Amino acid sequence: MNRGITGYKLPISLVGEPCHAFVPNPLPPAPPVAWNAPLFQRAGVSLGRLCGVTSLLPDPHLFLYSYIRKEALLSSQIEGTQSSLSELLLFENDAISGVPMDDVQEVSNYVAAMNHGLTRLREGFPLSLRLLKEIHGVLLSKGRGSEKQPGEFRPSQNWIGGTRPGNALFVPPPPDHLLDCLGALEKFLHDETVPSLVRAALAHVQFETIHPFLDGNGRVGRLLITLLLCHDGVIPQPLLYLSLYLKKNRATYYELLQHVRETGDWEAWIDFFLTGVDETARQAADTVARLLQLFQADRTRIYELGRAAGSAPRVHEFMQRQPVVSSPRVVAELGLSKPTANAALAQLVKLGVAEEITGQQRCRVYAYKDYLRILNEGTEPL
Numbered sequence: 001m002n003r004g005i006t007g008y009k010l011p012i013s014l015v016g017e018p019c020h021a022f023v024p025n026p027l028p029p030a031p032p033v034a035w036n037a038p039l040f041q042r043a044g045v046s047l048g049r050l051c052g053v054t055s056l057l058p059d060p061h062l063f064l065y066s067y068i069r070k071e072a073l074l075s076s077q078i079e080g081t082q083s084s085l086s087e088l089l090l091f092e093n094d095a096i097s098g099v100p101m102d103d104v105q106e107v108s109n110y111v112a113a114m115n116h117g118l119t120r121l122r123e124g125f126p127l128s129l130r131l132l133k134e135i136h137g138v139l140l141s142k143g144r145g146s147e148k149q150p151g152e153f154r155p156s157q158n159w160i161g162g163t164r165p166g167n168a169l170f171v172p173p174p175p176d177h178l179l180d181c182l183g184a185l186e187k188f189l190h191d192e193t194v195p196s197l198v199r200a201a202l203a204h205v206q207f208e209t210i211h212p213f214l215d216g217n218g219r220v221g222r223l224l225i226t227l228l229l230c231h232d233g234v235i236p237q238p239l240l241y242l243s244l245y246l247k248k249n250r251a252t253y254y255e256l257l258q259h260v261r262e263t264g265d266w267e268a269w270i271d272f273f274l275t276g277v278d279e280t281a282r283q284a285a286d287t288v289a290r291l292l293q294l295f296q297a298d299r300t301r302i303y304e305l306g307r308a309a310g311s312a313p314r315v316h317e318f319m320q321r322q323p324v325v326s327s328p329r330v331v332a333e334l335g336l337s338k339p340t341a342n343a344a345l346a347q348l349v350k351l352g353v354a355e356e357i358t359g360q361q362r363c364r365v366y367a368y369k370d371y372l373r374i375l376n377e378g379t380e381p382l
Contacts, residue, residue, distance in 0.1 A: 023174075027184065066085075067241075074241070117135045121231055257269070314334055
């Protein structure tokens, strides 16, 4: 539906150049949005299947540990980082030779920000502007962007696209309009008259339109989707992440954000969003099923060794939670002696379950290769 512009343009002067900032109308849209009922239902069914398949895991954190890191990588790639999942996991094992530090630090920050937000929600902290500021503070706490006022709404004007305000694709609201815009958004986050999936879709666009931080708006805006769905109980764990879908459809994603602002056609955006939820949930459920099959097949091969397997079953179980490990990490986490840990890792390498990925004689690091192969699908840098 074409409702016309979804806000108003405010003339301002930015770095000595006149331009127009865009101030969005509060949500929900008027007239009310209508969404594709079959598509909405299909997205809900796919989410339900994902939750059901994940519940079959002996420990959901086996999946969440790595899946959260994949989402962090993909969301950061949309913003231009070039690190890989293996590099992030190496970084977390203090084995960082050859890894682009700024990029991998940025992805690591995203993991920390996501975990912070989810922990706060579990503690009963409300989904609020204060929580978004806290998340932003963690996201930009180290490395690139740490000088961009982490945890604070921007005190100055910014713009998106273009080389200067006059040719920018979009100029968000001026700083003195931020609190009014954000206050209305915070109120809408709890508007239960709008279904959670549709509310997440609308809130994401509104957040990106307000662009309240100097840096990190895209990543926080994508995190907001997952936080809202967890807060509302639509998903029991942070299982749904749209960054792979948005990365694959990056041009359409940005076009639709701008299309909503200019024409008020929220329905086109909601269709795109629900299609992404359906596709992403189905892909995640298939990934869980493939991982379950992989774990069982490898477990069977290890136990067929009999007594010769030694501590390999325990190390295999540990690598399901952390697919990139070092011998010292195995020793520390499992309480094994160094010779026992090394022998177990050697058994897993011999079976083809693990592989050594540094090529070094010392400070060696081992990866659960088929697990990483499955997780790496779609994470190639843009």
